[in-house]
Amino acid sequence: MRRWIAFAASLLLTATFGSAPVLAQSTSSVIHPPRIALLTDKNPHGGGSGSGFGWASSNWSGYAITGSGLTSVTGTWVVPTVSSSTGSTYSSSWIGIDGFNNSSLIQTGTEQDFVSGQAVYYAWWEILPASETVITSITVHPRDVMSASIAPSGTPGMWVITIADGVQVFTTTRAYSGPQTSAEWIEEAPSIGGRVATLAHYGTAKVDPGTAKGASPGLLQSNGGVMIQQRMQVSTPSLPDSENDGFNVSYGSSVPASPGS
DSSP states (O other): OOTTSTTOGGGOOOOOOOOOOOBTTBOSOEEOOOOEEEOSSSOTTSSSTTTTOOEEESSEEEEEEEOSOOOOEEEEEEOOOOOOOSSOBBOEEEEEESOSSSSOOEEEEEEEEEETTEEEEEEEEEETTSOOEEETTOOOOTTOEEEEEEEEOSSTTEEEEEEEETTEEEEEEEEOOOOOOEEEEEEEOOEETTEEOOBOOOOEEEEEEEEETTBOOOOOGGGEEEEEETTEEEEEEOOOOTTSSOEEEEESSSOOOOOOO
C-alpha cells in the first residue's frame, strides 16, 4: 500500500468501544473511530481527482479543520439516498468535535445503510469510546434536511448535542472532556463489529452551511479528505462553496460541483 493509505498502522488512531445498540436488520455494533492519514503528496492516485485534498482515510471523507479551542460545531446536510448493493453496505453523515488528530470524539448524525436487501435510515449520537446511540424519537427519510449542533452546556464538562429533522428535535446533555482540537463535517463508512464497513452507494450529499465556534469555518480544499477502500477512491468532496462554509460529497472518485451559496 502507498504511504497515504489510512490503513498504515503507524498513522491509525484507535479507540476502545462500548456495548452495541440494537439496530434495524443488524446485531453488530456501529462505531465511528477516526482513521486518518495526511496526504504527503496531495495526490492520492497519481494525477487523479483527489489532487489538492489534504488527507485520506479508510472510513472518512469530507472536511475537517484543526486548531485550539474549537468549542462548538454546527452543520446542515441533506440525507443521501442509498442504492441497492450486493451484501450489506453502510454510510453515515455527521458533524463532530475532535477525532481528527486524537482518539476523542463527540458527534451526531444520520445513518444511511443498505442491509439485508433494504435501505435503513436513522439518527444517532456518539461519544467515544462508546458505540453510537440510536435516536428513536426522530424518523429519518432520504432527502430530509438535517441540522445539528454540538456545544458546551454552560456547566463545566457538560455538552449539549442537538439534531433536528424539521420539527423533530432531539437534545441530550452529556459529559465530554476531549481536547477540542478539530471540528468535522464527514461522510463515513462506519465500523461494524470492529471492522470498517464497505461504504454504501450514497450518491451525493450536500453539507451546507456549517460553522465552528459560531462563525464560518473558512474551509480550504486542503481541509478536505477522500476515502480509500480496497485501493480505490470511493468518496470525494467538492471544493468549498464561495462562502467557505459548505460542500458536496459524492460516492466515487470524481470531484462533484460545489453547492451554490
